[in-house]
Every structure is written in structure tokens, then in C-alpha cells.
Amino acid sequence: MIDELSVPIIPLTERTAILPIVGTMDTFRAKRLQEKALLEIERQKFKRMIIDLSGVAYMDTAVVSHLFKIVDGFMLLGCEAIVTGIRSEVANTMIELGVSIADRVITKADLQQALEELKIIS
Template sequence: MNLAYQEGQDMKAFLTENKDQFEHELLQEAVNVREKIEEIQLIGNINLIDNAHRLVTYVVEQKEADLIEFSKQEGVAWAKYKLTLTFKLEWVQAIRRTLWKFLQFYSHLRDNSSDDTDDFFVLEKKINDFIDKFLNSFFLSYSTYKDKLIESQSKLVENLSVPLIPVTTAMCVLPLIGTIDESRMKTIEEKVLMEIGEQRIQTLILDLSGIAEMEEVVVDHLMKVIEGVSIMGSEPIITGVRPEVVRKMIDLGINLEKKAETKGSLQQALSDFFITSSTEK
């Protein structure tokens, strides 16, 4: 390999002058990643080649603050665009191997024949420590972003699972659909009681027409939710209770009418509400 070297040239200048050869050797090392370079560029606007040179510069110049900040940016980008961590690890390790190869060339070109073992181990520790710091910070940033994303998605799912629909400023409808387990019922309880307090809901219609079956523990929790609604000063109205659920309540000895007003359907409850409201006016 024909490498350019000028007498007294420092390591950074040597790597900069032989940039093209460094890239060629790096791509030979990163066998799997080199086929994905253009794809990664298109997906996340991430230029792996430029970023490799940037990482090498921070490592060689021992710029720790810049290296950590860069690693955080990279971690967020790879997490945001769901890029494969295996490629990132292979790429950084290829950069490590290539950098050491060029450091060896640099040493030979300087005719450094003193074979100072202590100097070598000092350099080895500096270079590898910095690359390891980059990887550690990258993975921490990646994981943190992923955790925040999962948390925000969980909150979104929770909000979608408790779709409180305002009908008037004083009345809301909560249509419950699908499978209701104890965990979801707890979410419903927290969301309903919080919204009643914040929005000052006076009437809450819980429509159960979308639920065909409830476990005993869920039925019991539902009764507690209804009691909580009443305690908060809101009038609970239950609509659309299906025969299967009614039988379950009968078997459990629950008298729903003592807990809340019941209506056959949501349409009936809304109709009765607006008729009552217009009569009162």
C-alpha cells in the first residue's frame, strides 16, 4: 500500500492525507456493512464514511466531550430509524481494526525502531478506551431513546383504550370495546376518575355493548369504578349490557341498578338525556 508521509507529520495529518486509503481498508474490514451503506444513508440520512472519519478524529485527538456528544447523536439516530445494532457494532469494530492498521503504518514510516513497549501500551489504552466510551455512550443513548419511545407509545395505547368522548361540557361517553382484563380496568379507573376531576364531568355514560364477556375479578373492579364515579360527584349511567355479562352479574349476586342508572342502549340514554335537558329549559 502506497501511503503518503511527510517528515514530522503528526498522526491526524497522516490519517487525513491518506483518507482514501483508509476508507478502502475500512470497507474491506466491514464486509457486511459495506453493502448497507447506501441503504442506511437513505433511511436515516446517516453517512457512515464521514462519521467514521469523525470518530477517528475524536479518538486520535482524545476529544472526549465531542466524542460523547457524537455518540449520543448517533444513538438517537439509530434508534429513531430502527437501524440494526449488529451493523453498528461491526462498523465500529472495523473502524478500530483499520485505525490500528494505519497506526502501525504510521509508526513504520516514522522509522520508530525504538520498540518502546510502554509507549505502545499507553497508546493502546488511550485508543481502545475512547472507542469503548463511544460504544457505551452510543448504546446508552440508543436504549434511552427506545425506552422513551416505548413509554410514549404505552401512554398513547392507554389513552386509546379509554376513549372518553365529550357529548356536552357536562357529559361524556365511555364506550368499552374488546377484551377487558384487570390491568386495563385499572387503567380505565385511573383515567376516568382523573378526567372527572379535571373536566368536572357531571354525567358519565359507560357503554358496555362492545363487551361480550367479563371475568369475575373484572366485574368486581367495574363496580368499584362505578362507585368511584359516584363519589366524585358524577352520575354513572350504564348502557348496552349484554346478556352474557348480565348472567355473570346475577351469578355473582350483583344488582347493577343499585349502583347506577341503566339503559338498554347508548342511543336511548342520549335521547333521554337531551329530552330531559330540553324539558328543564
Template sequence: LYIADVFIKSEKEFFDSFETWILKIAEDGEHVRTPIHYIIREFFRVRKQYLTYVNQFVEEYEQDITQEELDDWNELIVRVFDITVYKFVEEHHQHSKRLLEAHKELINELSSPVIPLSDHIAILPLVGDIDTARARRILENTLTRCAEQQVNHLYIDISGVVIVDTMVAHQIFQLIDALKLIGVESTISGVRPEIAITASHLGLSFENISTKSTLANAMASRMRK
């Protein structure tokens, strides 16, 4: 229905309305979930249908249509579909990028959740690798969540952290220092033997930081107080 308008509308008028349609279908859920090469293949199939219909029309009214007119129509159809494919792919890509960024933000938020345990007490379970970018997000997210939840003691459990190197330790120290500035005490739990050995070899000192081997030990220690 949209393509047929190219024969009766001015080029500007046609593409003004056509781009709105392209944007709509590029963001459509079913199209987003469909592999892009399937969609392009379908565009080409429909383009062939249009060219076939034009040829059938010319055969029926060949005495009234010149070869030059036929060539112009065919060129117009090819050009419109070329533009359609290009703009669809461009919009599809931009929409996918926006979705990806939104998913990344969600994953980043979930990768450093501050979970309330009781009044003013929470836990931050860290899992997996921690690089510089993730460490920065953990710092920002943790400070914000602790302030929002009015946390005064945070357990930072690192039992799920794969590797504790100088950079990771530095980021943890930074987090603890920043938490102190907003009035939050911290206890690190999940310090496994291999982590302790690595820290020792790297010359890392947890001397001025409250540490416990497990989260259970950390919580039990606080309850005894």
C-alpha cells in the first residue's frame, strides 16, 4: 500500500510518509526478533513482485506505454526498494543499539545489587570478573542504593569474585572509603584461602578492613555484638 503511492505522490510527499512507516516496522517487536537477512530477502522478493506486476500491466496496455515509461517505472521501483532496505537496516540497527544499551544498564544494575537484610543492614554480593568499568558502576550504584535505603552497615561478599588482583582490591578499598564518607560501615566476607594467598603475594593489606571468611561468620559476629 505504501509503495504504490510512489506512482501518484510527489517524491518528497511519498518519502515523508514512507519514513514514518519504516521507523514503525523497524521497531516492531516481531521484526526485531527476526534475523535481518530474512527481512532483506523478503524485501527483495516483494520488489520482484512489483516489477512483475508492472510488466504484466505493460503487456496488457503495451500500445499506450513506451519503453521509456517502462524503464522509468522499473528504475523507480528499484530505487524505492533500495532506499527502503537501507533505511530499514539503519533504523533497525539504531533500535537494536538502544535496546542493547537498556539491557546493559539493567545487567549492570543487577550485577551490583544492594540487598536489604534488616533495618539499616544490607549485603552487596559480588560475582564474576570485575574490570575497571564494572568497578566504577559498582561504586556509583552501591553508594546510591545505600543512601536510598538508609544503610548503616554493608556486608560486601566477594566469595563469587573469580580473581582478586591489585585493581580489584583497590576498587574495593575505594568503595569502603566512599561508604565511610556517607556513614556506612563495611565488612568484607567470602575471603577464601586462595584469595588471601593472592593478596599476600601482591602485597595487598586488608589490615584496616573488617574481614570474615564467610558471610555467615560476618553476620554471626555482628549478632554477638
């Protein structure tokens, strides 16, 4: 039950889901997120995954790098990643690490913006 709650993938449409990440992200949780998210993408044939980071309290440098490797895994399965809610602390960490996501990930300021642009809400 705890594992299910730590990676809550919420289908929005038949091919689009949201992965809201809340709380502190450590390497164990990132690995669990990787395993479950990739399995669900394959199982449910999602073509688009919105990863909402607005609820992340803290993410260390190793986890930031790992998170975007997970996004690479999404792409290997044919699933487009949209990342929303990147906080300034996470952006600073990405800059310090030299992590560039512009060529492989769509980013939006917040979840509402992404849902509006995908015409899931108006």
C-alpha cells in the first residue's frame, strides 16, 4: 500500500496520465518511481506523462540527475514527458549540475497550464 501511494500515477485520459510527486525525493524513492512509472507506461500504453514537481519539498543533486534519466526511460517507451512545477531550488540544482532538458522534455510553469494546453481542462 505504501509503495502504491509513493508513486501515484493518475490517468487523465486513455493515453495521458499525471505523476504528482510530493514530499522529499531520495534515491530509494526515485528508484521506486522509475520502476513503477516505466511499468505503468508499458502496461497502460500511455503516450504522455505529466510529472508535477510542485509538491516536492527537497530533492538532492543525485535525485535531480536520476529524475531526468527516468524521463529518458519514458522516451524509450514512446511516452512524451511534460514536467510542471519546477521550483527555483531544483532549477538551481539543475544549472549547477549542467543538466539540460530543453531538447527532450516539455516544461510548463504549473499543472494548470499543461492541462489547459492539452485541452484536458478549459
